[in-house]
Amino acid sequence: xxxxxxxxxxxxxxxxxxxxxxxxxxxxxxxxxxxxxxxxxxxxxxxxxxxxxxxxxxxxxxxxxxxxxxxxxxxxxxxxxxxxxxxxxxxxxxxxxxxxxxxxxxxxxxxxxxxxxxxxxxxxxxxxxxxxxxxxxxxxxxxxxxxxxxxxxxxxxxxxxxxxxxxxxxxxxxxxxxxxxxxxxxxxxxxxxxxxxxxxxxxxxxxxxxxxxxxxxxxxxxxxxxxxxxxxxxxxxxxxxxxxxxxxxxxxxxxxxxxxxxxxxxxxxxxxxxxxxxxxxxxxxxxxxxxxxxxxxxxxxxxxxxxxxxxxxxxxxxxxxxxxxxxxxxxxxxxxxxxxxxxxxxxxxxxxxxxxxxxxxxxxxxxxxxxxxxxxxxxxxxxxxxxxxxxxxxxxxxxxxxxxxxxxxxxxxxxxxxxxxxxxxxxxxxxxxxxxxxxxxxxxxxxxxxxxxxxxxxxxxxxxxxxxxxxxxxxxxxxxxxxxxxxxxxxxxxxxxxxxxxxxxxxxxxxxxxxxxxxxxxxxxxxxxxxxxxxxxxxxxxxxxxxxxxxxxxxxxxxxxxxxxxxxxxxxxxxxxxxxxxxxxxxxxxxxxxxxxxxxxxxxxxxxxxxxxxxxxxxxxxxxxxxxxxxxxxxxxxxxxxxxxxxxxxxxxxxxxxxxxxxxxxxxxxxxxxxxxxxxxxxxxxxxxxxxxxxxxxxxxxxxxxxxxxxxxxxxxxxxxxxxxxxxxxxxxxxxxxxxxxxxxxxxxxxxxxxxxxxxxxxxxxxxxxxxxxxxxxxxxxxxxxxxxxxxxxxxxxxxxxxxxxxxxxxxxxxxxxxxxxxxxxxxxxxxxxxxxxxxxxxxxxxxxxxxxxxxxxxxxxxxxxxxxxxxxxxxxxxxxxxxxxxxxxxxxxxxxxxxxxxxxxxxxx
Numbered sequence: 001x002x003x004x005x006x007x008x009x010x011x012x013x014x015x016x017x018x019x020x021x022x023x024x025x026x027x028x029x030x031x032x033x034x035x036x037x038x039x040x041x042x043x044x045x046x047x048x049x050x051x052x053x054x055x056x057x058x059x060x061x062x063x064x065x066x067x068x069x070x071x072x073x074x075x076x077x078x079x080x081x082x083x084x085x086x087x088x089x090x091x092x093x094x095x096x097x098x099x100x101x102x103x104x105x106x107x108x109x110x111x112x113x114x115x116x117x118x119x120x121x122x123x124x125x126x127x128x129x130x131x132x133x134x135x136x137x138x139x140x141x142x143x144x145x146x147x148x149x150x151x152x153x154x155x156x157x158x159x160x161x162x163x164x165x166x167x168x169x170x171x172x173x174x175x176x177x178x179x180x181x182x183x184x185x186x187x188x189x190x191x192x193x194x195x196x197x198x199x200x201x202x203x204x205x206x207x208x209x210x211x212x213x214x215x216x217x218x219x220x221x222x223x224x225x226x227x228x229x230x231x232x233x234x235x236x237x238x239x240x241x242x243x244x245x246x247x248x249x250x251x252x253x254x255x256x257x258x259x260x261x262x263x264x265x266x267x268x269x270x271x272x273x274x275x276x277x278x279x280x281x282x283x284x285x286x287x288x289x290x291x292x293x294x295x296x297x298x299x300x301x302x303x304x305x306x307x308x309x310x311x312x313x314x315x316x317x318x319x320x321x322x323x324x325x326x327x328x329x330x331x332x333x334x335x336x337x338x339x340x341x342x343x344x345x346x347x348x349x350x351x352x353x354x355x356x357x358x359x360x361x362x363x364x365x366x367x368x369x370x371x372x373x374x375x376x377x378x379x380x381x382x383x384x385x386x387x388x389x390x391x392x393x394x395x396x397x398x399x400x401x402x403x404x405x406x407x408x409x410x411x412x413x414x415x416x417x418x419x420x421x422x423x424x425x426x427x428x429x430x431x432x433x434x435x436x437x438x439x440x441x442x443x444x445x446x447x448x449x450x451x452x453x454x455x456x457x458x459x460x461x462x463x464x465x466x467x468x469x470x471x472x473x474x475x476x477x478x479x480x481x482x483x484x485x486x487x488x489x490x491x492x493x494x495x496x497x498x499x500x501x502x503x504x505x506x507x508x509x510x511x512x513x514x515x516x517x518x519x520x521x522x523x524x525x526x527x528x529x530x531x532x533x534x535x536x537x538x539x540x541x542x543x544x545x546x547x548x549x550x551x552x553x554x555x556x557x558x559x560x561x562x563x564x565x566x567x568x569x570x571x572x573x574x575x576x577x578x579x580x581x582x583x584x585x586x587x588x589x590x591x592x593x594x595x596x597x598x599x600x601x602x603x604x605x606x607x608x609x610x611x612x613x614x615x616x617x618x619x620x621x622x623x624x625x626x627x628x629x630x631x632x633x634x635x636x637x638x639x640x641x642x643x644x645x646x647x648x649x650x651x652x653x654x655x656x657x658x659x660x661x662x663x664x665x666x667x668x669x670x671x672x673x674x675x676x677x678x679x680x681x682x683x684x685x686x687x688x689x690x691x692x693x694x695x696x697x698x699x700x701x702x703x704x705x706x707x708x709x710x711x712x713x714x715x716x717x718x719x720x721x722x723x724x725x726x727x728x729x730x731x732x733x734x735x736x737x738x739x740x741x742x743x744x745x746x747x748x749x750x751x752x753x754x755x756x757x758x759x760x761x762x763x764x765x766x767x768x769x770x771x772x773x774x775x776x777x778x779x780x781x782x783x784x785x786x787x788x789x790x791x792x793x794x795x796x797x798x799x800x801x802x803x804x805x806x807x808x809x810x811x812x813x814x815x816x817x818x819x820x821x822x823x824x825x826x827x828x829x830x831x832x833x834x835x836x837x838x839x840x841x842x843x844x845x846x847x848x849x850x851x852x853x854x855x856x857x858x859x860x861x862x863x864x865x866x867x868x869x870x871x872x873x874x875x876x877x878x879x880x881x882x883x884x885x886x887x888x889x890x891x892x893x894x895x896x897x898x899x900x901x902x903x904x905x906x907x908x909x910x
Contacts, residue, residue: 001430001730001790002319002331002372003446004340004806004825009424011048013041020378020420022069022365026076029315029370033079034378034422037066040081040091044127045370046449046502048424054091054132064089064137071147071154073168078135080154080166082144088156090135090171095128136171140164146208148217157205157219161198179238181205186227186243190283195242211257213656214278218255218264219243226252226266228278228285246285249274253307260317261334262659262692263288267308271301273322275336277692280655288728289336289755291322298343304328305343310363314372318433318730321375323363329377335693335728335754337790340806364420371434371503373449375425428453428827430792430804431507432731436662437554438601439511441733444793444802444829449503452491452516455802455829486829493518494534497525506548510555511736515579517560519548526560526579535583542585546575551597551609556621559640561607563597572596574609576621576640589640591619598657603665606684607642610663614651616687618665618717619644646717653722654691661690666734668749668761669699670723670780687719688732688749695729695751696722725761726782728753733794742857744850746796757786758801760838764850781845785837789830799835799858799867804828833863836871 013020018037025032032043034050038061041053056067065085072079079091142159149155153174154166161181165174181204185195200223207220216230226249231240246252251269258265264285266274273291278284293301305324312321319339323329331340342361365378428448431440446453493504501520509516517526523543525536537543549572551563558579566573572593581587599610607619624639654660665684687698701718731752739746749761760783789803808823835858842851858864 001333001433001792002314002339002427003429003804003827004331004375004425004427005448005827006426007824008822009048009426011043011422011424013422014050014053018066020364020422021067023367023376023378023422024070024072024365025367025369025376026072027074028076029368031072031076032367032369032376033070033072035067035070035081037061040067040070040079040132042093042130042132045374047127048374049127051127052130052132054134069144069147071149074149074151078168079132080147082147084143086140086143086158087137088140088144088154088166088171089137090168092133092135094131094133138166138171138173142204145204145206146219148208148210150210155208155210155217157208159204161201161204163205177236177238179236179241183238184229184241184243186245188245188247188284189279190230190242190244192282207252207254209255209257211259211262213259213658214257214262214264218257218266220252220255220266224251224269225249226255226274226285228264244278244283244285246274246276248276248285248287251307254309254311256311256313256320258313258317258320258334260659260661260692262655263334265291265311265313265320267311267322269307271303271305271308271324273308273311273320273332291320291330291332291336293330293338293341297338297341301343310366312366312368314368315370316372316434318429319372321366321368323366325362327360327362329361329363329366333730333754333790335730335756337730337754339790369424371449371505372429373427373503375427377423377425378420379423380420431509432792434550435506435508435552435554436599436601436731437508437552438603438664438734438736439509439555440507442511442736442793443509443513444804445507445509445516446792446804446827447504447507447518450493450498452493452504452507452518453827454489454491454509454516455487488827488829491516491527493520494525494536497523497534497536500540500544506552508553508555508560515555517553517555519553519562522547524548524553524560524562524577524583526577526583528579537583539584549597551600554600554602556602556607557623559623561600561602563593563600563609565596574600574607574619574642576642589642591642593617599660599663601662601664603684606665608663608665608687610657610660612657614654614657615647615649616663617644618646648719650689653696654689659692661692662688662732663690664688664732664734666749668697668734668747668780670697684717688725689722690729690732693728693730695725695727695732697725698722725749726751726753726759728756730754731791733796735794735796739797742797744854744857745799748796750791750794752791753784757784758791758834759784762838762842762850764847781847783838783841785834785841787832787834787837789832799833799861801832801834803830803832805830833867833870835861835864835867836874839867839871840874 013034016036016039018039020034020036022035023032030045032045034041034043039053039055042051043049044051064087065083067081068084069082070079077093079093081089081091083089140156140158141162144156145159146157147154150165152168154168156164156166158164163179163181165177166172167174182198182201185197187193187195204222205219206222209218215234216228219227219229221227226246228244228246229241231237231242233240246266249266249268252266253269254267256265262277264276266276268274275288275291276285277288279286304326305328306326307324308322309325310323313319318334320332320334321329322332328343330338330342332338360381362380363377364380367376369376428446431445431447444455497520501522504518504520506519507516514529515526517524523537523546525534527534545566545568547565547567549563549565553560553562555561556576560577560579562575562577564573564575572595574591574593574597576589577583578587593609593611596612597609598612601608605621607621609617609619611617620643622641622643664687666688667683667685669685685700689696689698698719701720729751733750735746737746744762747763751759751761753759761780762783763780787801789801789805791801791803793802795802805828806825807828808825810823838854839851842848842854
């Protein structure tokens with residue numbers, strides 16, 4: 001879901017007299033600590049500037065050692081820095097804007113003076129003025145190998161196999177909670193297998209990560225084994241600590257924890273990544289998937305890149321960055337789909353060395369920025385030597401080049417003195433990564449820190465091209481008309497909104513695709529593609545008093561539905577803002593919610609909400625039609641109603657509400673039912689809940705619902721216990737409406753499963769209701785198939801999957817500049833036909849009748865002959881490359897009537 005764009009930005013580190021070694025972000029990722037061997041620098045995220053720097057004396061370096069790692073206190077008031085001689089130095093970070101000796105970086109606003117107010121102070125983008133002061137230092141027995149934060153304490157792993165707890169308040173060791181690794185019992189699981197202690201007392205932990213949701217630590221031991229360390233209580237008493245081995249990991253080097261999906265990633269010496277999860281029944285570490293560079297992407301990547309050195313999950317947990325010791329890095333989706341490979345970009349001169357086959361970039365440390373829009377990297381350039389007389393681009397343009405806008409930055413050049421650089425790589429992500437509302441499933445919408453990338457339908461393109469003075473109604477066209485459109489519409493968020501609310505956190509597009517809403521730090525804004533105008537809050541106080549929570553925002557008809565927290569009244573709310581009125585609280589319909597909204601979605605006239613107390617609440621949304629009056633806008637709000645109809649708990653099926661990725665109301669069912677009734681009925685029949693990648697289906701109990709009165713709204717639906725539909729689910733797509741012409745495609749559930757490709761839960765009801773299906777035949781079947789792109793949107797009736805990709809563009813080097821170590825990355829839309837995969841899977845399962853029905857419903861598609869060609873080619877290729885005869889007759893010619901294949905059989909057989 002993450003795609004790199006543009007050139008990376010080379011940041012100028014002022015007064016640097018030693019090599020960069022480490023970078024670490026605070027909790028909200030607005031501040032970064034950048035370590036060199038002798039200095040500690042505090043950086044701001046936007047603009048990317050160094051606020052303050054602390055230089056250690058030569059005497060301090062000689063006595064305590066050089067800097068190695070850093071860890072922030074959760075409230076960003078202190079930093080702990082480890083040294084090469086086994087010391088931990090504590091620094092105090094303070095903010096004082098009244099201190100005249102400090103500097104506050106500001107960017108002057110472009111608005112005229114008469115249009116500004118006192119709150120703006122004539123400036124925007126204020127960078128806080130900070131001071132850094134050394135507090136104390138503490139010597140740790142043996143070298144410090146790992147450092148994690150536990151609220152008010154610091155957990156330190158040492159080279160002697162000891163885990164120590166150090167208090168942030170006084171910097172002293174809490175000796176009562178010291179854990180010796182040699183005394184910890186390890187086993188294959190938490191419940192059944194026997195445990196044993198380490199036979200070698202010299203084994204220590206060399207990498208450590210903590211997850212409060214998992215209730216433990218992932219650890220990499222010095223002997224190359226990987227384990228999960230937990231305890232019976234959150235206090236982690238030494239006598240309660242136990243460990244679980246990961247049987248699938250050998251030669252472990254580093255680790256990273258995904259809190260959202262409850263995954264543990266381990267890097268190995270082979271260059272592969274192994275991702276595991278904790279089994280709920282046995283407590284064992286079970287393999288989820290492997291992160292392996294295929295020979296198709298880059299041959300012999302493991303030998304070229306070496307062992308894995310760094311692994312970092314994005315803030316939303318939907319992507320993982322992984323780097324190697326010999327250079328190069330990659331970005332993966334949560335379940336193992338490769339999104340970016342720095343050594344596999346098909347350009348002549350790029351991140352990979354075209355002559356030697358080795359990467360040009362070695363990452364020593366990396367960290368994701370705010371909302372995952374930037375990847376900060378401490379990089380060492382390899383095989384990149386500048387010619388005589390060449391100068392660094394940052395030196396030519398001055399220090400201001402490090403604060404410039406990434407979209408307009410020039411490609412960084414190699415330094416004259418070989419060393420380590422601080423680099424920012426910009427990313428954009430799919431809106432589905434953080435806002436999985438129903439309306440975002442049918443449109444290709446990507447969001448950046450200050451802009452949106454929209455791949456519209458042809459109807460939207462015509463609206464863009466029409467005259468502003470002549471409003472044009474978008475015509476209704478077939479979905480196949482815009483399959484070939486690869487043009488991106490880039491919509492920049494108004495600076496008036498971004499100056500106080502950077503970056504964009506949520507984005508949602510209306511069902512029609514003609515309106516889009518965004519939310520940043522506070523407030524929201526929405527844009528109309530027909531009028532090409534933004535609507536912002538006229539009252540800035542109202543904008544700053546509302547924070548959109550993790551529930552995000554979505555569209556219901558012409559209303560923007562927002563899950564927010566009211567800072568003025570200190571309560572959680574759901575608000576509906578009409579699109580046609582001014583963006584003001586006067587026109588909003590506000591409903592108070594007892595707890596924070598974590599997820600929210602709409603279905604027809606229903607609103608489903610997941611709250612932080614692990615309760616799902618269903619609301620009915622109603623808007624009565626009224627006659628036109630001068631106060632029509634206000635009357636619309638008065639006639640709007642949001643009524644609570646049901647609430648039930650799911651705490652028995654969910655380990656933690658934060659692990660719920662998506663929630664959706666659907667009309668899908670697994671039991672028997674008429675295909676005609678299912679197609680025409682749009683009543684809610686079930687609830688789909690994605691819990692850390694496992695898709696649960698809660699179906700309504702029809703027998704219980706039939707005996708209820710029509711006016712019994714307190715117990716409107718009764719749900720059966722859930723069934724697991726699929727696992728390793730990243731995204732899911734459902735059509736907003738069904739079509740009797742293509743019932744199989746429009747009533748199916750489509751799932752994106754990372755490295756496993758896609759799965760479709762296809763209905764199998766016969767088109768002719770007079771034909772009785774066999775009693776043992778299921779009404780739905782799960783069909784897996786592989787794809788070559790990362791799916792972001794579905795064109796259901798067109799049979800097309802839409803995606804995106806970062807394509808590298810290499811520019812020729814000039815005589816006065818060295819070869820570029822980085823290519824320019826541009827965003828391209830990708831697409832792929834999936835119909836032949838569906839037909840092939842049905843034929844494999846002896847469901848030729850249903851395959852024929854799917855084929856008949858798609859004969860109107862202009863590329864349907866090409867679909868049949870792909871089907872025949874794949875079947876023939878499989879039979880030709882198979883070592884053993886494939887049982888059964890799987891040629892499509894035997895199942896389909898001759899008119900389908902007559903024009904294509906000759907060319908295929910040739």
